[in-house]
Amino acid sequence: MRVTHLGAHQSALNRIGTRLSEYAVSQERLATGKRITRPSDDPTGMNRALELRATLTAKEQESRNATDGKMWMDLADSKLQDVVSQIQRARELAVRGATYVGTTEREAIAQEISHLRDDLESLANSEHQGRGLFSGFSSGDAVEKVAGSWSYVGDSGQINRRVGENEVVTINITADVAFGFSSGNDIFTVLDNLETALYADDTANIETSIAGLDTSLDTTLGALGVIGARTNQIETAIARSADDALTITEQLSSLEDVDIAEAVMDLELQQTAYEAALAAFAQSSQTSLLDFLR
Numbered sequence: 001m002r003v004t005h006l007g008a009h010q011s012a013l014n015r016i017g018t019r020l021s022e023y024a025v026s027q028e029r030l031a032t033g034k035r036i037t038r039p040s041d042d043p044t045g046m047n048r049a050l051e052l053r054a055t056l057t058a059k060e061q062e063s064r065n066a067t068d069g070k071m072w073m074d075l076a077d078s079k080l081q082d083v084v085s086q087i088q089r090a091r092e093l094a095v096r097g098a099t100y101v102g103t104t105e106r107e108a109i110a111q112e113i114s115h116l117r118d119d120l121e122s123l124a125n126s127e128h129q130g131r132g133l134f135s136g137f138s139s140g141d142a143v144e145k146v147a148g149s150w151s152y153v154g155d156s157g158q159i160n161r162r163v164g165e166n167e168v169v170t171i172n173i174t175a176d177v178a179f180g181f182s183s184g185n186d187i188f189t190v191l192d193n194l195e196t197a198l199y200a201d202d203t204a205n206i207e208t209s210i211a212g213l214d215t216s217l218d219t220t221l222g223a224l225g226v227i228g229a230r231t232n233q234i235e236t237a238i239a240r241s242a243d244d245a246l247t248i249t250e251q252l253s254s255l256e257d258v259d260i261a262e263a264v265m266d267l268e269l270q271q272t273a274y275e276a277a278l279a280a281f282a283q284s285s286q287t288s289l290l291d292f293l294r
Contacts, residue, residue: 163237
């Protein structure tokens, strides 16, 4: 079968086109640093890469959830540490007031107790990102004095954060628990009774209030213990998510990234092959007198 000049010419052009396409792919791989840039490069590898990226996205979201939860709990911990300090100060004053120091000094102590109670109310009604820190899902205050009695006015809503594939952490604690309402010994009523006893020079009830302060202190320390345990859980989850993300990133890199030295060598080979194809085409395209005599 005779191969015409036109057929040979077209075949040479096809070879040049193929070499140029392979050369362009090598250039793209070296420029992007990626071995897979489209599904046709490696369908199986692309599917695996998509799965890894989906997992990485989930890990990153879990890490953000955990970080947000830790911010919430760190703030709650800080506020409850202040509560502990205020209760300890109130106990010091109560012990001082239980020793007869005179009506004037007891009245001064009562005034400071009143200020401490106001500070504790402010701490209980603290907010974070526009929400009550100790009021559950409620957007309002956590505690109020209603008709002369202190009450928890939030709800029992649990604010949760998913920090792992099968791990959810409750990041809030309510004033109902932390300030003693659920146990029937809320710190605000204890301080009210202490203030009243101080103004009345009632030593017996001052001493009773000291016991109430001790119970309130234990309650708040218990709430701090819960927060501490959950914070440790969240910190562990953050560290685990970071490790998992690093492992997934390394797997993606080994799957998608090119070996630079190998990519440079491949580019040089493709360039040589392309230039050889051009040279062959130029050689085969030279006309002679014989071409005109055919």
